[in-house]
Amino acid sequence: MFDFLEGYNVLEAFWTTVQLTVLSAVGSLIWGTLLAGMRVSPVPLMRGFGTAYVNIVRNIPLTVIIVFTSLGLADIFGVTLGSRDFDVQGFRLAVLGLIAYTAAFVCEAIRSGINTVPLGQAEAARAIGLSFSQTLRLIILPQAFRSVIGPLANVLIALTKNTTVAAAIGVAEAALLMKEMIENEAQVLLIAAVFAFGFVVLTLPTGLFFGWLSKRLAVKR
């Protein structure tokens, strides 16, 4: 029944999907936190940059960004990210595009988390003489992160699904393999079911784990 799987490496394609997800998740968490820091900072120029970045990037389709990394960044600007090999380069460009896009959503999630921290926390921190960066690093962000685990998990799940867009620049991940298989094999429904099942397997445990974690780490007030 499943002999159509022969000749195709479905697991390897999903492994690429997982790699795309993990690398982009780590990158966008860092870049998104920095952006959130800029958006609440006392320096007007940084605030402006953060706001502009988020509003611009959120309104551009991810597909446009991913295709641009390949046709624009790589071909015109010569950003090869340290590899001449087409496959490796495509993978890295896709990660870069996913980070740029997802960071805007991470930033907004963290910023809304910052708003959930009670006023008194920041006021107390300022009262004992902590600077802006100390207040943010030691008092606000640790509490904010714990309250945004839920929203960040949502971003992570959306990111897992968004990695399929990397197929647009030929990264050999799950969606591209599905496109190839579905065009060449007879069992269209079964193939679609296998890939759908794969994504359910990737997103379901993520949702359950982070749901559990956000309850466990919720700041008791």
Next chain:
Amino acid sequence: MSSVLYDTPGPRAKQRNVLFSVVFFALLAVLVWFVWKTMDDEGQLEWALWKPFTEEQAWTTYLLPGLSNTLKAAALAMVIALPLGAVFGIARLSDHRWVRGPAATVVEFFRAIPVLLLMLFANEFYDRWTNVTSEQRPFYAVVTGLVLYNASVLAEVVRAGILALPKGQSEAAKAIGLRKGQTMTSILLPQAVTVMLPAIVSQLVVIVKDTALGGVMLQFPELLSERATLAANYANVIPSFIVVAAIFIVVNFILTSFASWLEGRLRRSKRSTGAVLGAEDVEELNAAEVGGTYGTGAGGTI
């Protein structure tokens, strides 16, 4: 300027802020200079490449038909997905487990799958089992994929919208002797529609953005794939990307602004219950947090 996180700056803080501003400005300037110089070196700044966008032809042959296809697909997907989503959203609130269960399974399943997979499958499905012409097929496939995904997201919007209404509404309906169906159709749904409006408009942004996927993967002639044709004709890769991105930003910005205007209006309005589903709720629903922790109290947004 002060906020909760920092005091109004004193002399030293002012100095430091100026220093940060200067450093940050320098970094940005270096970045802009690099971009500018590379574009100059690659000849992407030449007026010949930008000129087409000031003339009628590029717009009437490529950009406007592309934009119209994007908007057509998005609007059609929304129009079909909305009633479908309403049916599933209401089914999820049913008192009968045999209605609630399957509806929940279908909704969670389609929400957990990338929309690209749905488009690819729909494309192949139409190819093999229907006689949709190969010209029309990408459009059908894109709309089908968008409908399947967004109907499940809208089902959650409808469910959340109904749950966001104050309990007193359904209790009062019960008290005057309305049946379950009557309560739903004449009390809860009409109010839920207003509650959901901002969320529905925000979802349109997601749909518009997702049409671009059909352009690249299925050759649906929407804005992004029209850009490729345009760039092949005028050899203006970077300018065409900038213009297309700007069009997307303008369209989505209008939709987002409209949604937040609606949200503010509904929140302030004295005649409604004050319950409203905003853009942030939509972001949450799009992610498909399986077994969702989603729940709104009366008038509460997360």
